[in-house]
Amino acid sequence: xxxxxxxxxxxxxxxxxxxKADQSGVDLANVxxxxxxxxxxxxxxxxxxxxxxxxxxxxxxxxxxxxxxxVTQAQETIxxxxxxxxxxxxxxxxxxxxxxxxxxxxxxAVVEEEKPDLVLMGKQSIDGDNNAVxxxxxxxxxxxxxxxxxxxxxxxxxxxxxxxVDGGLQTIAAELPAVVTVDLRLNTPxxxxxxxxxxxxxxxxxxxxxxxxxxxxxxxxxxxxVTEPPKRSAGVKVADAAELVSKLKSAGAL
Amino acid sequence: MAxxxxxxxxxxxxRDTTHKTVTAALSxxxxxxxxxxxQGAQAAAxxxxxxxxxxxxxxxxxxxxxxxxxxxxxxxxxxxAGGYDAILTPATTDGKNFAPRLAAKLDVAPISDIIxxxxxxxxxxxxxxxxxxxxxxxSAAKKVITVRPTAFAAAxxxxxxPVESVAGADAPKTAFVSEEMVKSDRPELGAAKIIVSGGRxxxxxxEFHAVMEPLADKLGAAIGASRAxxxxxxxxxxxxxxxxxxxxxxALYIAIGISGAIQHLAGMKDSKTIVAINKDADAPIFQVAxxxxxxxxxxxxxxxxxxxx
Numbered sequence: 001x002x003x004x005x006x007x008x009x010x011x012x013x014x015x016x017x018x019x020k021a022d023q024s025g026v027d028l029a030n031v032x033x034x035x036x037x038x039x040x041x042x043x044x045x046x047x048x049x050x051x052x053x054x055x056x057x058x059x060x061x062x063x064x065x066x067x068x069x070x071v072t073q074a075q076e077t078i079x080x081x082x083x084x085x086x087x088x089x090x091x092x093x094x095x096x097x098x099x100x101x102x103x104x105x106x107x108x109a110v111v112e113e114e115k116p117d118l119v120l121m122g123k124q125s126i127d128g129d130n131n132a133v134x135x136x137x138x139x140x141x142x143x144x145x146x147x148x149x150x151x152x153x154x155x156x157x158x159x160x161x162x163x164x165v166d167g168g169l170q171t172i173a174a175e176l177p178a179v180v181t182v183d184l185r186l187n188t189p190x191x192x193x194x195x196x197x198x199x200x201x202x203x204x205x206x207x208x209x210x211x212x213x214x215x216x217x218x219x220x221x222x223x224x225x226v227t228e229p230p231k232r233s234a235g236v237k238v239a240d241a242a243e244l245v246s247k248l249k250s251a252g253a254l
Numbered sequence: 255m256a257x258x259x260x261x262x263x264x265x266x267x268x269r270d271t272t273h274k275t276v277t278a279a280l281s282x283x284x285x286x287x288x289x290x291x292x293q294g295a296q297a298a299a300x301x302x303x304x305x306x307x308x309x310x311x312x313x314x315x316x317x318x319x320x321x322x323x324x325x326x327x328x329x330x331x332x333x334x335a336g337g338y339d340a341i342l343t344p345a346t347t348d349g350k351n352f353a354p355r356l357a358a359k360l361d362v363a364p365i366s367d368i369i370x371x372x373x374x375x376x377x378x379x380x381x382x383x384x385x386x387x388x389x390x391x392x393s394a395a396k397k398v399i400t401v402r403p404t405a406f407a408a409a410x411x412x413x414x415x416p417v418e419s420v421a422g423a424d425a426p427k428t429a430f431v432s433e434e435m436v437k438s439d440r441p442e443l444g445a446a447k448i449i450v451s452g453g454r455x456x457x458x459x460x461e462f463h464a465v466m467e468p469l470a471d472k473l474g475a476a477i478g479a480s481r482a483x484x485x486x487x488x489x490x491x492x493x494x495x496x497x498x499x500x501x502x503x504x505a506l507y508i509a510i511g512i513s514g515a516i517q518h519l520a521g522m523k524d525s526k527t528i529v530a531i532n533k534d535a536d537a538p539i540f541q542v543a544x545x546x547x548x549x550x551x552x553x554x555x556x557x558x559x560x561x562x563x
Contacts (some may be wrong), residue, residue: 015383016516024384028360100354101363126497129381130366132314132354135324139358144427146323147351149492160431164491166444166500168435172323175427182483184498186489220363224376224389232523235544241557244529244547251544253506253526254562 001154001176003046004116006085006107007039009077010127017127023225026127035077038122039175040084041182043087044189045152046120047085049050054187059145060154063087066111069103075205083192089205092213096237100128102217103138109213111141114175118159123148134181144174148183156161255374258334260327260343260352263298265289270445271344273305273408277403279342280307280409281371287312288415290333291327291422291530293320298538303415308461310415313416316422321430327352328425334357335396340374345400345501346444357543364398365390368407369502381518383497403444404503443493446476448506451495451522454482455532455551457513462488465510465555472562477524478510496521510551514539531555 011017020027031039035043043066052058064086068074071093078089092106124131138145146161150169153160154176161170173228174180191202210217213253238244249254257279260543263274272288279286280301287448290299293465299313312334318326330351335341341356345347345367357364369387370378376391377399393556443449450470462483470477479489481496493496495502512518514530523542530543533550540546547554 011382013517016255017385019386025383028259041354059441071421093468098296099363101358101361104358124498126381129356129379129383130364131350131358132364135351135354136358137353138324139328144425145351145355145426147324148347163347165433166492167442168433168492168552170321170433172321172432173429178427185485220392221365221395222391222393224391226381227387228386229380229387229523230540235528235540235542235546237540237546237548239547240549241547241554242561244558245544245561247545248506248527251527 001061001117002063002065002114004047004114004119005039005046005066005081006042006119006121006133007066007077007081008036008125009033009068009070009074010036010125013126015098019226019228025223025226029056033073035080035124036122038124038182038184038210039120040189041184041186042087042120042122043081043084044182044187045182048187049154055153056165065090065114065116067092067107069098069106076111078205079200080192082203083197084190085196090208091205092208093237094210097233099221099222100130100132102215103133105138105215106210107133107137107211108140109215118154118176119179121179121181134179138179144178146172146174146178147181149180150183150185151203152180152186153188168199184253190253255284255337256287256337257283257342259286259288259296259351260289260341261288261302261345262344262348263292263364264293264296265292266271267301268451269306271346271403272302274406275342275344275410276305276308277406278368278371278401282340282374285309289314291319291322291330293317296500299417303417304411306410306413308413308415311417312420315416316424316430318425319422323425323428323430324352324355325425325428326423328355328359330421331356332513335360336422339395340397340399342399342401344403349364349400349409353398353400354559355509356425359397360396362394362396362398363392364400365392366400367402368399368400374408383516384523385516397496402501402503415449423454436492440470441476442473443476443478443500446504448475449478449502449504450508450510451480451512452483452489453480453512454486455461456483456488459488463507465551469555469559472559476512480518495504500528509539510545510555512538514542
């Protein structure tokens with residue numbers, strides 16, 4: 001089974017985003033960038049499907065292709081996935097941050113070329129927080145989707161996925177090929193070892209341009225401005241629980 | 255312009271999240287219809303009809319819709335989409351699951367998790383874990399929008415809209431297997447007026463429950479948790495408050511033993527009043543807390559219980 005894993009280069013999750021003074025966006029100059037945390041989980045699960053780790057049968061995945069859409073430096077993100085155990089990479093270069101619909105259309109073109117049996121991807125990127133691309137890709141392909149996967153089993157041409165939903169867990173079985181988006185608790189991603197980082201340097205990353213795919217990637221939404229959220233006014237420290245309760249009562253919070 | 259709200263419901267009544275989404279919809283148009291998807295959901299449709307301002311309620315039923323499978327929702331809603339300029343649904347896990355699928359089929363950009371309607375085509379939504387707010391404009395003829403319920407007031411009751419049945423589709427390639435819902439007598443986290451939330455400092459699952467449950471019961475509060483507490487197994491997954499868990503905005507949020515990482519703050523910093531109890535006076539949670547109490551929860555929580563009487 002061939003697995004396609006889309007990954008995104010985003011601001012590192014430990015960095016607090018700063019809004020630009022001209023309100024045009026978030027300042028990403030000289031900010032540490034990393035692989036989107038949910039995508040790391042997707043890569044890890046794909047590698048486990050290949051290795052037969054946890055409850056997966058060895059060789060469930062035979063080839064793992066990692067694709068990223070973004071600036072040239074997104075090669076580093078792909079390289080990280082290759083060091084974790086993916087087989088080869090594809091970078092579709094784009095200098096602008098494309099909207100989820102455009103990303104989904106490009107990924108659809110990649111799927112038609114690569115013909116994977118499973119697309120495994122993060123449930124959302126921590127920059128745009130859209131939580132949309134996986135669902136949109138599934139729709140464009142007319143494939144079933146299983147989002148927010150907390151557990152994945154591949155068996156008999158089906159992906160059985162336990163989804164993290166409001167109020168608990170829901171298990172569904174989706175016929176392959178399918179798109180599965182992963183949630184935080186699916187696994188704990190590995191750190192790439194130094195020998196694997198060295199080996200990853202020899203793995204292939206194909207370079208493409210957005211224009212190679214003949215897909216309409218024009219923005220549909222116009223960003224009017226990006227602003228700081230309202231600041232909370234400074235609070236007070238209280239000495240003990242009794243003072244806390246009396247303050248909350250007089251403020252009408254209790 | 256007409257707007258369709260896809261309801262969030264439990265089979266017998268629509269949830270508060272639906273009322274809040276209707277409020278957002280009414281700020282776009284006065285022609286708001288509510289679509290109830292489910293199986294055996296007539297009672298939920300009847301409860302949707304009582305929301306003030308709703309023009310009519312559509313009820314679609316099938317096995318797949320009973321489990322809110324995205325493919326069934328897509329196939330049911332697409333034939334109806336022609337009659338609407340905007341489709342809104344709460345940004346619950348169900349809404350997040352089917353709305354982008356629907357948008358892709360309609361070839362429009364989904365607008366996720368809005369917190370404000372500026373005008374009929376302009377909306378505000380948080381990005382970067384709530385560290386920035388993006389104002390976006392969509393010129394598309396049709397819009398698919400998920401609404402962050404905590405950002406809107408609930409529409410009032412008092413309506414009497416007619417209920418019509420429409421065809422419900424199924425999901426041929428996806429099958430429901432099972433579900434495991436957490437049973438709780440406490441208020442639902444997303445709708446609670448008071449939330450008490452525990453972090454890693456509580457040290458174990460037993461301690462988490464022993465400390466948080468009596469306090470929650472005393473306050474009539476829901477219980478939340480930080481990701482650290484959930485990852486450590488102290489609390490179930492669906493207690494998690496934060497960027498990757500639930501986003502809440504109760505009247506009172508009491509954070510106990512939570513340091514206040516960016517991802518946690520993203521889920522609760524719109525609460526009206528925030529209380530932090532932490533023994534580390536430098537914990538980031540104190541920067542957003544209205545009332546901070548530096549101390550060990552082991553002594554503070556019993557004192558708090560006593561002070562509450």
